Amino acid sequence: MAKAYLVGSGVAALSAAAFLIRDGGFAGSDIVILEEQSREGGSLDAAGSPETGYTMRGGRMFEIHFDCTYNLLRSIPSLDDPSVSVTDDTFAFHKDFAWNDHARLVDDSGVPIDAHTMGFTERDRLELIKCVGTPERLLDGKRITDCFSPEFFTTNFWWMWCTTFAFEPWHSAIEFRRYLNRFIHLFKTFDSMSGIYRTKFNQFDSIVRPMLKWLTDQGVTIRLGASVTDVTLAEGDDLTATALTVDSGGKTEQITVGFDDLVFITNGSMTADSTLGSTDSAAALDTSRSSGAWKLWRTLAAKRPGLGHPENFDSSIKDSTWESFTVTTKDPTFFAEMEKFSGSEAGKGGLITFKDSNWLMTIVLNHQPHFREQPADTFVWWGYALFPDKPGNTVTKTMAECTGREILQEALSHLKIENREQILANSIVIPALMPYITSQFLVRKHGDRPEVVPTGSTNLAFIGQYAEVPDDVVFTVEYSVRTAQTAVATLLSLDTQPQPVYKGNHDPKVLVEALETMHRKGSQPVSAR
Template identity: 55%
Template sequence: MGKYYFVGSGIASLAGAAVLIRDGGVSGKDIVILEESHEFGGAFDAHGNADTGYYMSGSRMFEAMYQCTFDLLASIPSVSNPNISIKEETDLSNKATPWYNKARLVDRDGKIPDFHSMGFTEKDRIDLVRIMAEPEGMLDSKRIADCFEEHFFQTNFWFEWCTLFAFERWHSAIEFKRYLQRFVHHFSTIDTQENIYRSLYNQYDSFAVPLVRWLKDRQVAFRYGVRVEDLHFKSGTDAITVTGIEYREQGAAGHIDIGDGDKVFVTNGSMTADKVFGSMTQAPVMDRGNKAGAWRLWETLAEGRPHFGNPAAFNGNIAESSWISYTVTVKDPLFFELMEKFSGSKPGTGGLITFKDSNWLITISIYHQPFFPNQPEGTFVWWGYGLFHDRPGDYVKKPMAECNGAEILQEVLGHLHFSQQDKDAILASSNCIPCTMPYITSQFMVRKAGDRPEVVPQGSTNLAFMGQYAEQPDDVVFTVEYSVRSAMSAVYTLLKLDKKPPAVYKGLHSPRVIVDAIRTLHR
């Protein structure tokens, strides 16, 4: 057989290693995962404790039609109950706490408006249908704002769609079109958010931890603190064949020979690269240094090789690809009690709440508890984010990017209009840890055909790209599904297996879905 090297330990690499073993018959002993940091999981990051505070960069939207993801998770035992799979655990969790949002939007007065009405004009409807029908080639280098009039961005539909998926009006029209087509079955429930899935715990503990345990049980090697800096290629041929991996470990240069039969899987780019966490007293200063190995390696590989994509299209404008999230640990049930009374939903059943008139466009998520496996009784965790971090707050008169955790929490509580006594009590019992992410929506940046490399570039004999910046027609970035699909495609293609990933769900082929979507357009 050969050796199989993965650059990066995000969900794409973890999935790829698992698929190699499950479907490719590869021994775990022949798989090596090279990770620049000292933690696995990539964008699946959730750590901390009740005393110093829990923290994570974010949580990905999840739904039942993630065919590749559930195909994989059905093969991996749960950590909480090894007698069932992660898929079974997730299904049981969602049956126990299904979402039905009664407070999707909140206005500037702290009131819940009629968020079930979409608010479209006839022109909005025409533009929405047009972009869904437009060939992608006609949307090259276009922004969402190029395809709609200003009124569209004031509709409830836009607020509910953009904050569920983290779109902003300057993002790629191509990606927006793909999302509309891919998730058309969520049009009719975009207000109540029914059929949105959540894992039993956070996604790191529910998905990444059991995957890594399964891989390590099969003797997959994880090498941390290894920064891959370049690949060597065979010369004198049109074929793309990797012959070596150059890396640095503890400051020293290293080299891995890639022989006949070996394969290399590269996660190019990273949406959580250079993230910075703050504290209640310290704002997380945005890291603009572009230091992460995932970006630097892609830039090196793409130089002089246009078929390897154009990383500058994605990491070249931090002002438009960044936002700030925050994780709040609280040791008093008051906030959760007040939110249940305000929203009409028990924790974990209500979905996202967006303050649509807030300068930061704040969204919060009240999780079911416990959200961490080690979370003690009497400790609660919730999370939120703001899409406009460069604007002054409505209550804290400075940009979100300059605010510490206490100030972010003050801004959120201002929009909730609780009594001052309750606000003071919540602040006193809370630990808010903010996180700046310069590239968190970089995969949504305006692009054109060819800016993302193919999963297996034409002519490649042993190299594949995976993750959010490898091109996969029909499916959508910023999802777990996209990463898992890329891993399956990479493995099946390079190993020449007579197998394909499960097909992308196409709601546009369902008459019922189309009828429901049309009704939504006229609500």
Template identity: 55%
Template sequence: MNNLNKKRVNPTQHRKVYLIGGGIASLASAAYFIRDGQINPDNIIIYEELNVAGGSLDSAGNPEDGYVMRGGRMLNFSYLCTYDLFSFIPSLSDPGIMVLDEIKAFNRNIKTHSQARVVENGHILDVSSMGFSNKDRLDLIEMMAVGENHLGIKRINEWFAPEFFKTNFWFMWDTMFAFQPWHSAVEFKRYLHRFIHEFKRINTLAGVDRTPYNQFDSLAKPLINWLKQQGVHFQIGVSVTDLDFSLTGEKLTVQQIHLIDGGKKKSVKIGVNDMVLVTIGSMTADSSLGSMHAAPELITDKRDGSWKLWEAIAKHSDQFGHPSVFDNHVDESKWESFTVTCQGTDFFERMKTFSGNDAGTGGLVTFKDSNWLMSIVLAYQPHFIGQPDDVTVFWGYGLFPDNEGNFVKKKMADCTGTEILTELFSHLQFDTLNDRLLKTANCIPCMLPYITSQFLIRAPGDRPQVIPEISENMAFIGQFAEVPDDVVFTVEYSVRTAQTAVYGLLELDKKTIPMYKGDHHIDVLFDAMKTMIS
């Protein structure tokens, strides 16, 4: 037989891939294994402890019981890995186009330009000036110039003077990205470099890209749908508890996965050519919901399995990271969000009059004088697939849930949804509408004990490499694997770990997409400098 007529054999088609965790990092990994690694989708298994995949890109609910979004992630043109991923995932609403096309079209039509970025005493502040002193400017420039080793385990407030945390810049930057003064100076430095191109429009948020719906409906759901169509297996409600390793030479190889499925302990043997990718840690682990009449519970005993799994794996090698650095400081990593479902459009109409922005064009509204440092955002409506026209949904959060409110004399953490709305309406001075709005709104608070744990101070090695040197067939993905220079708390970071893991484990002749580096562009640096001196 002519050799040209022989069917080519794909050497990877029989390898199995086990993805632990059903968040965006695992979903992206599965997609890249299929597209670039030519792995048979039928050989890809995703284990997810919760009853739905999607991880922290979650949104759920209905008009009657209320909608819930634990959080949200901004998108940006510089998210090159994320936009690459969604360039080949079909849209749910129109399978003839890709999700990326859908996002671009949406942002061409619905442009962000906040006119009420910061509010104080019920009035919109002019925050076109960053409010820096000369010392602040010098401290910022020096931070960007020094190496990460120089910063070490310093906190942000160990680098800047107390006055820095009263500037317009800080109130916009920390609420946009959820930084706290006690968070890592290294992480803050990375953000300065990664988003320097956004300095000139930080007061309007004009550089933020939005999705047509919430990020579960717009990103996670179409990706899950595509993976299922390809033949990927989703094992939902399955908790992975540990991995067994064997030592061959200087390499550790995963030989067995231990899990709990339907309350029963099981184990899965890993073949000699198989691969295991683990999402370690979770920013939304042990989150809890309250209601209009109850405050959410603060859970600190690690009921979610994600942290326990990382702790179990870390015992096998120092190269597998140090989870206690991130999961044992809840007082420094928690904040509280809330999702409000309104019957009717009264609040949205009042906010349009107050802010000058139609819903979906304004971004975050931050209340500078709020003891909770509360912010809200009104997304374009509908924000959920199937959301009725006469129902509106908005989201908010407070960075200081242990502080007593300005109007409701309780900690935010102890407040019901009714009390959170009362505090919000009082800051807006919507007093004449309070009773009517409270009767037609359903505010569901959400306590998130680990939501900014990835920002906590840490040393080299506390986050493991995506593929540790000692690892033969395992990679770490998600927010707690180390990607040099890139910024955590972004979808981009998770997708970048996915690309890195897939290309590295398969030893493909393909590189992870290089990061966009605005600080290498003279025009970006010039605009940033102009903003700093304004």
């Protein structure tokens, strides 16, 4: 029987394994996942305890048109009730805890502002329409700042858009254009965030754990601490993997890839070399480029053309780094104060961005519990900032230099709430510094990411955030799942190719609603970063 080898255990690899079984007829026992880390899940991570503090580097958002993701997760039973799928679980949670943000943007006096208006001038509108309509090829090598005047970056729209999706002005105009087209149907409710879906718990507990259980129940082998350092390619014009070199437990082994076997590679990692700090220590920046996902991609790209250019994504640390932090407390004071401040109960408020923050900080109160085993007397919330290299407004250090306590102190300084010292004293704060977290947004041109199944490939596919999927948007679970489904269907010549990417810009109703949103009347914000 044919075997499949999957490099990495993030959501792309787990999805590929599931598609191989569900659509490709593979037995689970013929699938091997090779993961260099000591834990599965890739960037969908979450861990910790009430005593030491919980931590998660990020949190993923969903929306109604994540068709590949929902298609897959309809096949995966929920851990809470095996008769209910993970997709149905997610939809049910959204019905009960839909976001309705009343405090999306907060000004420098600690007061929520009216974010219903986008704050556009006529020039902003014209530049936005021009960017959306420009053929993608003409944006090769361009930054967002190449397409917009400086005033655009002081609009409510920009503050909300960039902090929802983690864009920065120097990022790729190609990716920004894709996001505008992909999520145009969200324009109408963007200030309230009511079109955004979340999972019941963090994504490790809500997605990764159910997938792991289903896959292991099917007999899939997952080898942790197994780093694939090379893929031997057959001579000739075709792209055919014949062997994998694996380092594990201090030993190196060769896995022969048979004629009918398949290889799926997660190339690159947005959370590689991440470091954690603590309440009393800062997270130290790691620029060692030690991740096997990057090393393997560089090794393969050097062997022959057409396999992408990883150096365009992993060599601009200052342009791809930002920092998040997770706060754990047994004191309900902060949640009570924030529910009064925001006008929403925890889990329904959405993102809160301090638009005048030097760090451009955003926080969110998740529905509790946010971790499956989290006790009822423990509360967890999360925040992040896009400019960790700048001094804070209150704390004079850069965010990257700050301890968890100092980061929380800076966050509280932007809020008009009481009991700040009590909140500070009773919180465990774990920062996470991520040097490649927005590397997939860096300026690029066509060909910098390899195709999911490169031309001439007989058994090798690339999956995850650094494989190329026309029209869809990176930094989403949907993108990873779409690459996995595409890879399996293509290599096995199945008729189960993913649904086409949703294009709301082809729907006249959606277009009219977006244009009406762009013309919402209101004054320009008086202050700017």
